[in-house]
Amino acid sequence: xxxxxxxxxxxxxxxxxxxxxxxxxxxxxxxxxxxxxxxxxxxxxxxxxxxxxxxxxxxxxxxxxxxxxxxxxxxxxxxxxxxxxxxxxxxxxxxxxxxxxxxxxxxxxxxxxxxxxxxxxxxxxxxxxxxxxxxxxxxxxxxxxxxxxxxxxxxxxxxxxxxxxxxxxxxxxxxxxxxxxxxxxxxxxxxxxxxxxxxxxxxxxxxxxxxxxxxxxxxxxxxxxxxxxxxxxxxxxxxxxxxxxxxxxxxxxxxxxxxxxxxxxxxxxxxxxxxxxxxxxxxxxxxxxxxxxxxxxxxxxxxxxxxxxxxxxxxxxxxxxxxxxxxxxxxxxxxxxxxxxxxxxxxxxxxxxxxxxxxxxxxxxxxxxxxxxxxxxxxxxxxxxxxxxxxxxxxxxxxxxxxxxxxxxxxxxxxxxxxxxxxxxxxxxxxxxx
Amino acid sequence: xxxxxxxxxxxxxxxxxxxxxxxxxxxxxxxxxxxxxxxxxxxxxxxxxxxxxxxxxxxxxxxxxxxxxxxxxxxxxxxxxxxxxxxxxxxxxxxxxxxxxxxxxxxxxxxxxxxxxxxxxxxxxxxxxxxxxxxxxxxxxxxxxxxxxxxxxxxxxxxxxxxxxxxxxxxxxxxxxxxxxxxxxxxxxxxxxxxxxxxxxxxxxxxxxxxxxxxxxxxxxxxxxxxxxxxxxx
Numbered sequence: 001x002x003x004x005x006x007x008x009x010x011x012x013x014x015x016x017x018x019x020x021x022x023x024x025x026x027x028x029x030x031x032x033x034x035x036x037x038x039x040x041x042x043x044x045x046x047x048x049x050x051x052x053x054x055x056x057x058x059x060x061x062x063x064x065x066x067x068x069x070x071x072x073x074x075x076x077x078x079x080x081x082x083x084x085x086x087x088x089x090x091x092x093x094x095x096x097x098x099x100x101x102x103x104x105x106x107x108x109x110x111x112x113x114x115x116x117x118x119x120x121x122x123x124x125x126x127x128x129x130x131x132x133x134x135x136x137x138x139x140x141x142x143x144x145x146x147x148x149x150x151x152x153x154x155x156x157x158x159x160x161x162x163x164x165x166x167x168x169x170x171x172x173x174x175x176x177x178x179x180x181x182x183x184x185x186x187x188x189x190x191x192x193x194x195x196x197x198x199x200x201x202x203x204x205x206x207x208x209x210x211x212x213x214x215x216x217x218x219x220x221x222x223x224x225x226x227x228x229x230x231x232x233x234x235x236x237x238x239x240x241x242x243x244x245x246x247x248x249x250x251x252x253x254x255x256x257x258x259x260x261x262x263x264x265x266x267x268x269x270x271x272x273x274x275x276x277x278x279x280x281x282x283x284x285x286x287x288x289x290x291x292x293x294x295x296x297x298x299x300x301x302x303x304x305x306x307x308x309x310x311x312x313x314x315x316x317x318x319x320x321x322x323x324x325x326x327x328x329x330x331x332x333x334x335x336x337x338x339x340x341x342x343x344x345x346x347x348x349x350x351x352x353x354x355x356x357x358x359x360x361x362x363x364x365x366x367x368x369x370x371x372x373x374x375x376x377x378x379x380x381x382x383x384x385x386x387x388x389x390x391x392x393x394x395x396x397x398x399x400x401x402x403x404x405x406x407x408x409x410x411x412x413x414x415x416x417x418x419x420x421x422x423x424x425x426x427x428x429x430x431x432x433x434x
Numbered sequence: 435x436x437x438x439x440x441x442x443x444x445x446x447x448x449x450x451x452x453x454x455x456x457x458x459x460x461x462x463x464x465x466x467x468x469x470x471x472x473x474x475x476x477x478x479x480x481x482x483x484x485x486x487x488x489x490x491x492x493x494x495x496x497x498x499x500x501x502x503x504x505x506x507x508x509x510x511x512x513x514x515x516x517x518x519x520x521x522x523x524x525x526x527x528x529x530x531x532x533x534x535x536x537x538x539x540x541x542x543x544x545x546x547x548x549x550x551x552x553x554x555x556x557x558x559x560x561x562x563x564x565x566x567x568x569x570x571x572x573x574x575x576x577x578x579x580x581x582x583x584x585x586x587x588x589x590x591x592x593x594x595x596x597x598x599x600x601x602x603x604x605x606x607x608x609x610x611x612x613x614x615x616x617x618x619x620x621x622x623x624x625x626x627x628x629x630x631x632x633x634x635x636x637x638x639x640x641x642x643x644x645x646x647x648x649x650x651x652x653x654x655x656x657x658x659x660x661x662x663x664x665x666x667x668x
Contacts, residue, residue: 044481044541045542050504050505052505054503054508056501057495059501060499106577106578106580107577113578317545321460324546327463329581
């Protein structure tokens with residue numbers, strides 16, 4: 001059970017306070033969309049006819065569904081078998097990941113949780129458990145478990161790579177570097193190079209990172225498409241960070257050709273397109289994937305930037321989605337929500353609050369960026385100090401971040417907020433309308 | 435052999451790493467509301483919205499496995515759904531378990547899909563109890579991240595809690611209005627709590643909503659500052 005992580009008191013309190021603040025303080029002032037969106041939603045109804053389709057669910061024709069049906073039967077027949085539990089849980093996690101449906105994380109957790117009660121749970125069980133924790137952004141819990149695994153099995157490639165990635169997302173570059181070395185020693189140059197390249201890309205050494213990635217760009221015909229797509233995605237991010245938009249575009253497209261409909265790539269490419277002022281293309285990219293919250297967020301942001309008439313209704317829907325996440329006490333979308341508050345709702349103060357909270361958990365470039373943008377937009381450069389210190393320490397370079405740093409460095413704390421808010425908006429999206 | 439193992443490890447890891455910006459949908463929630471009835475003091479009217487996707491996973495709704503749940507499939511499973519769900523929640527008045535009587539079945543749309551709406555009455559042994567307890571066990575064995583978002587309406591007061599497999603029980607005193615602050619006990623139980631002290635604002639807002647439909651349109655149109663002035667005017 002990871003109750004101690006979830007039920008953490010301060011977090012719960014904070015969530016409650018934040019929800020109350022988010023819901024009610026603004027309501028008092030401006031009666032914004034969130035509550036109305038909720039109020040305006042449909043009332044319970046009786047469908048017009050028997051044949052009305054209410055909900056799509058995974059069909060039995062999907063081979064992945066047949067696979068986990070089989071794994072589930074297999075596990076049900078041997079409920080004490082940890083190996084079968086791990087296979088089923090992995091199938092759930094993979095399916096949830098490819099469809100973006102977070103419910104499968106819970107289903108996977110229900111399968112492996114009983115095995116975690118043992119004094120020394122099997123390593124594969126712990127790996128799945130840590131993976132689920134990581135996917136739900138319980139990074140500390142995941143780190144602790146991965147460290148335990150590595151004590152028992154120092155050469156465990158999956159544990160090394162997962163921990164390295166968490167370390168990078170959290171800005172712990174020293175740990176990430178040690179793990180990249182361990183990966184090279186235990187898994188060979190291929191993994192070591194990807195790990196090192198990822199870290200270089202976050203440390204202002206984009207050219208080196210990109211060059212390293214070109215060595216592994218073609219890992220041979222036996223490599224699953226998801227691996228190649230992953231590398232292409234890293235190359236796209238690295239190129240974009242250096243300002244090589246055309247190169248980034250090529251890599252994004254390659255990656256999407258390998259894993260069409262991949263939720264993470266769609267959002268990543270969509271954000272890139274908005275940055276490039278290619279808002280119409282962003283809308284076309286994610287327009288058919290609106291069930292996904294991340295894709296929908298790209299859509300709303302692009303619509304707002306374009307001044308599309310659909311923006312208002314979609315903003316109300318986005319608000320309702322954030323609200324339903326808040327209601328259950330979820331905090332996994334803080335960065336996305338901060339960016340939404342800043343660029344779509346134009347509420348820099350709330351955005352800064354959320355960006356600060358997000359900073360407690362994550363330090364990836366997009367976390368840095370929204371933090372700096374919000375600090376600029378509120379005219380409060382002092383608020384950005386932790387992120388600026390982080391950039392000094394890690395030498396992070398990114399064309400979407402560098403201009404923000406330059407503006408913040410020259411900004412005197414007392415300067416007028418209106419001047420900066422314009423520049424912050426511009427830096428996010430060249431096509432951004434008011 | 436070694437290479438295959440490595441690819442597998444890499445594949446599994448990549449699968450798990452890519453969504454470092456979280457999965458794209460929220461996790462499983464159900465919405466439970468209970469209302470006291472001044473005309474029938476011993477009855478509370480309940481509405482429980484449960485995602486069709488969750489019920490399909492738990493008891494199977496997609497009878498023909500075509501990937502599309504129709505209204506007929508939901509209607510045909512009405513008693514199975516009610517038996518499954520109502521057996522996983524207890525409403526107690528002063529410690530005595532209230533009888534759960536289903537009264538209707540509808541559908542509602544939430545942000546993440548269609549939900550079945552179970553309408554029911556909790557018929558208690560005595561008039562509105564001092565202590566109302568909800569023991570919530572839906573999905574406890576299937577999804578530890580499931581949450582029951584509970585709202586209790588008593589007159590113009592509203593309170594709520596988020597329950598789940600790790601925090602299944604919450605209690606509230608309905609009789610003494612001043613003690614609605616007891617919802618704080620939800621927090622001490624480790625449960626996200628509620629809008630204590632804000633209930634009257636909600637009430638005012640709902641009044642405002644019904645009397646000022648035009649305002650709502652203005653707000654939905656995203657004119658963010660002016661509506662307050664309009665609110666004052668209407």
